Amino acid sequence: MAQKGVTLKKIFLTILLLALVAVVFILMGGGDVLKKAGKKLEGAGKQADQIKHTVEEKASSVEKTVEKGIESIKPGEKK
Secondary structure, X not given: OHHHHHHHHHHHHHHHHHHHHHHHHHHOOXXXXXXXXXXXXXHHHHHHHHHHHHHHHHHHXXXXXXXXXXXXXXXXXXX
């Protein structure tokens, strides 16, 4: 029975410690840190979209070139 009391006390103290850490984080300007991190992630997302668009354009042009090459070679014709 004593083991349950000790375990319950440890759990309670751990939760209390986490709550205090969260309060200190907020009071010390943690919101600003989160905003900066959000802006960095947003910038990375925009960059990824630009890269995706560029890759799609290049893939489209390569696809057109390959199709033209296939059309230029007639069946049974050797080069």
